[in-house]
Amino acid sequence: MNEVDAMRALTADLWEQLRPLVRARLSQLDEWVARGQGLAGRAEAVRTAHNLSGSLGSYGRHDGSRVARELERALLEDASPALVVDLVAALHRAVDA
Amino acid sequence: MGGVTATAAEPVAAPTAGRTALVVDDDELISHLVCAGLRAAGMTVVTASDGREALLRLAEAVPDVVVSDVNMPGMDGFALVSRLRAEPATRAVPLVFLTSRADPSDALAALRLGADDYVRKPFDLPELVARVTAKLDRPPVPVEQLLRDPRTGLLSASALAEECAREAARAAAGGRDGALAVLEVAELAALRARFGARGEAELATQLTAALEAAAAGVAGARAGRAGGGRFALLLPDTGAEEVQRLLLALSEQVVRRRVTVSGEALDVTPVVGWVSLSDAAGAEHPDDPDADARAGTGERALALAGTAADGAGLHLDLQPVRWTADMVPAAPAAPAAGTGAAGAAARWRRWRSRLRTPWQVALTLLLGIVAPFCAYAGLWLFAGVDVGEAAYLLVVAALVVTAAAIWAEGLLALDPVRPPADTGGPYPRASAIIAAYLPNEALTIVETVEAFLAQDYPGELQVVLAYNGPDRLPVEDALEAIAARDPRFVPLRVDGSTSKAQNVNAGLAVVTGEFVGVFDADHHPDPSSFRRAWRWLGGGYDVVQGHCVVRNGDASWVARTTAVEFESIYAVSHPGRARLHGFGVFGGSNGYWRTDLLRLTRMHGFMLTEDIDSSLRVVENGGRIANDPALLSRELAPTTLRATWNQRMRWAQGWFQVSRKHLRRAWASPELTLRQKLGMTFLLGWREVYPWISLQAYPVVAFLAWRAGGPQNLDWVVPTFLLTGLFTCSVGPGQTLFARRLAVPEVRRQRGWFLRYLFVSSFFYTEFKNVIARVAQIKEFTGEREWKVTPRSVPVAASGVPVLPAPRDGGAA
Numbered sequence: 001m002n003e004v005d006a007m008r009a010l011t012a013d014l015w016e017q018l019r020p021l022v023r024a025r026l027s028q029l030d031e032w033v034a035r036g037q038g039l040a041g042r043a044e045a046v047r048t049a050h051n052l053s054g055s056l057g058s059y060g061r062h063d064g065s066r067v068a069r070e071l072e073r074a075l076l077e078d079a080s081p082a083l084v085v086d087l088v089a090a091l092h093r094a095v096d097a
Numbered sequence: 098m099g100g101v102t103a104t105a106a107e108p109v110a111a112p113t114a115g116r117t118a119l120v121v122d123d124d125e126l127i128s129h130l131v132c133a134g135l136r137a138a139g140m141t142v143v144t145a146s147d148g149r150e151a152l153l154r155l156a157e158a159v160p161d162v163v164v165s166d167v168n169m170p171g172m173d174g175f176a177l178v179s180r181l182r183a184e185p186a187t188r189a190v191p192l193v194f195l196t197s198r199a200d201p202s203d204a205l206a207a208l209r210l211g212a213d214d215y216v217r218k219p220f221d222l223p224e225l226v227a228r229v230t231a232k233l234d235r236p237p238v239p240v241e242q243l244l245r246d247p248r249t250g251l252l253s254a255s256a257l258a259e260e261c262a263r264e265a266a267r268a269a270a271g272g273r274d275g276a277l278a279v280l281e282v283a284e285l286a287a288l289r290a291r292f293g294a295r296g297e298a299e300l301a302t303q304l305t306a307a308l309e310a311a312a313a314g315v316a317g318a319r320a321g322r323a324g325g326g327r328f329a330l331l332l333p334d335t336g337a338e339e340v341q342r343l344l345l346a347l348s349e350q351v352v353r354r355r356v357t358v359s360g361e362a363l364d365v366t367p368v369v370g371w372v373s374l375s376d377a378a379g380a381e382h383p384d385d386p387d388a389d390a391r392a393g394t395g396e397r398a399l400a401l402a403g404t405a406a407d408g409a410g411l412h413l414d415l416q417p418v419r420w421t422a423d424m425v426p427a428a429p430a431a432p433a434a435g436t437g438a439a440g441a442a443a444r445w446r447r448w449r450s451r452l453r454t455p456w457q458v459a460l461t462l463l464l465g466i467v468a469p470f471c472a473y474a475g476l477w478l479f480a481g482v483d484v485g486e487a488a489y490l491l492v493v494a495a496l497v498v499t500a501a502a503i504w505a506e507g508l509l510a511l512d513p514v515r516p517p518a519d520t521g522g523p524y525p526r527a528s529a530i531i532a533a534y535l536p537n538e539a540l541t542i543v544e545t546v547e548a549f550l551a552q553d554y555p556g557e558l559q560v561v562l563a564y565n566g567p568d569r570l571p572v573e574d575a576l577e578a579i580a581a582r583d584p585r586f587v588p589l590r591v592d593g594s595t596s597k598a599q600n601v602n603a604g605l606a607v608v609t610g611e612f613v614g615v616f617d618a619d620h621h622p623d624p625s626s627f628r629r630a631w632r633w634l635g636g637g638y639d640v641v642q643g644h645c646v647v648r649n650g651d652a653s654w655v656a657r658t659t660a661v662e663f664e665s666i667y668a669v670s671h672p673g674r675a676r677l678h679g680f681g682v683f684g685g686s687n688g689y690w691r692t693d694l695l696r697l698t699r700m701h702g703f704m705l706t707e708d709i710d711s712s713l714r715v716v717e718n719g720g721r722i723a724n725d726p727a728l729l730s731r732e733l734a735p736t737t738l739r740a741t742w743n744q745r746m747r748w749a750q751g752w753f754q755v756s757r758k759h760l761r762r763a764w765a766s767p768e769l770t771l772r773q774k775l776g777m778t779f780l781l782g783w784r785e786v787y788p789w790i791s792l793q794a795y796p797v798v799a800f801l802a803w804r805a806g807g808p809q810n811l812d813w814v815v816p817t818f819l820l821t822g823l824f825t826c827s828v829g830p831g832q833t834l835f836a837r838r839l840a841v842p843e844v845r846r847q848r849g850w851f852l853r854y855l856f857v858s859s860f861f862y863t864e865f866k867n868v869i870a871r872v873a874q875i876k877e878f879t880g881e882r883e884w885k886v887t888p889r890s891v892p893v894a895a896s897g898v899p900v901l902p903a904p905r906d907g908g909a910a
Contacts, residue, residue, distance in 0.1 A: 007134060007223040018126055047243040050168070055126035057219020065219050078580055 148172025258395025303332025370405025506673030517636025524556030528610030643728030678776025
């Protein structure tokens with residue numbers, strides 16, 4: 001196994017170990033959505049989306065990274081609650097894939 | 098991050114093994130991934146969740162590399178890198194930013210603040226690890242901390258300064274002294290302006306090769322950069338003479354090699370200054386005397402050598418200049434007090450200055466007449482030894498030898514060496530350098546330039562006016578107008594110049610000709626001069642000195658005397674000596690050089706007669722100098738006796754300076770034949786001794802008369818005395834006759850000038866020059882080197898408008 005492949009394997013291994021952590025973050029998003037996407041918790045939601053857009057892509061979950069970036073933009077642009085709900089659901093699917 | 102393990106990749110045995118990384122990120126997902134990757138590369142990893150915590154970790158131990166997020170709660174990444182770069186301990190620690198910020202302006206800000214890399218999230222782990230590893234393999238070091246200059250591979254200025262300090266300490270502890278030299282190229286600013294940074298880089302590469310070659314020849318020598326485009330060479334354990342020799346060789350090497358920038362071959366002028374390590378250790382910092390406590394010896398040495406290089410840059414004569422304490426900028430002079438005591442002191446200084454030369458004349462008479470008489474009388478009275486007869490015979494023999502040499506010169510001058518045949522071309526590009534101190538030449542410089550541009554030369558002729566002066570003059574507008582009209586003319590103001598040598602050296606930077614004629618600004622060469630000069634230079638000679646003819650002989654009796662004297666010098670002595678000795682000399686003006694040789698030889702402004710000095714250096718190195726009495730240029734002579742005194746005093750002192758420097762070198766030169774060495778001995782040795790010998794008849798005859806009980810008891814008709822007297826008395830008329838026969842037609846027509854010259858020279862002028870020669874030696878020995886640029890009277894036309902300039906003193910004919 002060459003160096004690059006070893007790193008890829010390491011990344012994949014880590015992803016499996018850290019997937020529960022990602023899911024926990026998604027759960028926090030779910031809770032905020034369930035509370036009606038109010039002002040309280042919005043900044044935290046933006047931060048979570050921002051971090052996930054960076055980290056998911058780094059773990060090779062590029063779809064998840066793209067969805068997280070869209071979610072971050074939607075939250076920053078104060079998009080419709082329905083769109084936010086759709087994007088959070090899409091994020092779940094990408095993480096579970 | 099307990100509970101998370103990286104198992105898929107084993108740590109790699111890499112150069113990073115054992116190195117420490119600090120990973121700063123508030124996102125555990127990222128932090129885990131980066132840590133795992135770096136650990137897999139063999140590194141030890143420490144983590145922090147924001148900038149503040151990172152600072153705590155840094156205070157505990159400085160890592161080898163920092164990988165940090167930008168957006169973090171508390172202290173962000175930009176604040177962290179600013180703190181990192183402000184602290185000396187962490188200034189050089191590589192830092193890689195890892196961020197989701199996609200705006201290019203963020204990357205620019207990060208890099209400007211001191212980040213060494215900027216990686217955007219999402220990132221590829223293998224690539225990130227490779228980037229971090231690269232920072233450890235090739236650490237991005239702040240410029241001032243670099244060991245090697247990245248462009249040239251030479252030691253950085255700071256590294257060289259450290260080495261220098263170490264060598265200075267070693268020398269101070271009992272080792273041999275060494276030196277630090279700074280080298281630059283005088284044309285660097287022009288080169289930058291024309292070719293930009295790329296040109297400077299090409300120059301640096303080529304200079305590096307020369308420096309490294311120079312360093313390779315000296316044990317322990319190290320080459321480096323000195324900042325501001327300059328280079329440095331540390332020469333430990335090297336004596337001052339050796340340093341001077343090595344650096345001169347380096348300068349000449351740079352000149353010989355030429356440099357190529359953007360495909361163009363350029364002639365650059367190396368400028369070298371140096372300081373001995375012991376001097377640097379004990380001196381003040383030249384730019385900031387208060388900085389001594391802070392600046393180390395190395396930095397000080399670089400600054401002092403740089404100061405010396407600034408001094409060398411004024412002369413452009415390739416001579417390395419050693420730093421001396423008087424190069425430190427002096428404190429501003431206190432304003433004149435104007436008090437009675439100060440006034441009296443000033444008056445006393447004036448009087449002392451005025452009386453200095455009469456006192457020196459008296460001293461020469463004491464040394465030349467009274468002292469020998471006392472010696473003869475003392476030996477006779479106290480030791481019973483009579484050296485009178487022997488001294489008499491010696492003096493007679495010396496006078497006869499001198500007279501015979503002068504007659505030989507005259508006879509040989511009747512058939513001078515002729516130039517090689519005119520091949521009819523092709524004629525190469527030629528250049529003229531006219532050196533001028535503009536305030537003195539303003540009235541006629543335009544006329545002079547036009548005369549040069551009217552030369553009948555079949556090839557291309559470039560005319561460079563290299564001039565200096567304190568202020569801009571209206572005539573400079575006229576000169577620029579000529580340059581705009583005729584691209585062959587190049588007016589070149591030489592800022593900071595104080596001598597003809599500097600002007601000529603600076604002019605060489607723009608010269609494009611294969612050969613170059615050097616002229617003072619009052620010269621009008623014959624229209625065919627350049628064509629004739631090329632016959633010599635194209636035929637294998639290196640330099641040819643022409644015949645300078647006085648064109649203002651009707652201005653005064655002094656000018657008339659000089660006019661005939663110049664014929665005696667340029668039409669008789671020079672060509673006669675060239676045949677007798679086997680070499681000629683360059684007289685400072687109306688001389689033509691192969692350009693590459695003049696670039697290498699340069700004019701040394703620290704010599705009073707830089708022209709003679711340059712001639713002798715050429716001859717000693719095997720060069721060939723011809724004297725051509727038919728290569729004419731007309732110039733102005735001084736018109737008053739005082740002006741002539743000053744001019745000849747400088748020439749005489751310059752000749753003495755040159756004699757002291759070159760007589761031994763000439764004998765040591767493997768290039769010279771025995772005849773040339775004897776010629777050098779006559780030119781440099783006998784010429785200096787003769788003015789004293791010419792006095793010796795007085796003490797000898799006085800002693801003989803005293804010993805005989807009075808002059809009436811001497812036998813005044815001894816044959817040797819009579820014959821000697823007749824022979825030596827024939828020299829003056831003989832010289833005058835030769836001069837008349839070989840003079841240019843316009844002077845030869847002036848029969849009265851020659852008769853008056855015979856009278857004046859026999860009864861006054863020859864002894865006048867002997868007095869000057871003796872006094873010049875006293876001045877040189879006492880270190881009196883006033884450079885008097887003597888204003889010569891400006892003839893005034895009937896309208897009252899000055900019609901002729903007051904030229905500077907010309908060469909040392």
